Amino acid sequence: MAFIANRPLGAGFSAITFIAGLVAKITAWNDARVTRTSLSRLSDRELDDLGLVRGDIDDIAAGTFRR
Structure with a gap:
């Protein structure tokens, strides 16, 4: 039986997003x-x-200073 997915493998994770966050x-x-x-x-x-x-x-x- 074959499995068909709409999303590519690894959808939701991007190396670019990880590096940008880092x-x-x-x-x-x-x-x-x-x-x-x-x-x-x-x-x-x-x-x-x-x-x-x-x-x-x-x-x-x-960045938590308040007056």
């Missing part, structure tokens, strides 16, 4: 790392001028 995650990680490093280099006075404290740095880098 690149996006690496890019987001690097952006957070650069942001965290840049803000950590500022003095407490400079952070205060921006309305921030040291404890805000991780939230800002993660």
Whole structure:
């Protein structure tokens, strides 16, 4: 008995989609790392001028900072 399918083998999975997702995650990680490093280099006075404290740095880098 033969089996006929409408979808090609591997439908729903694409190597391009996987690679694009991986690149996006690496890019987001690097952006957070650069942001965290840049803000950590500022003095407490400079952070205060921006309305921030040291404890805000991780939230800002993660994109979860809310005022």
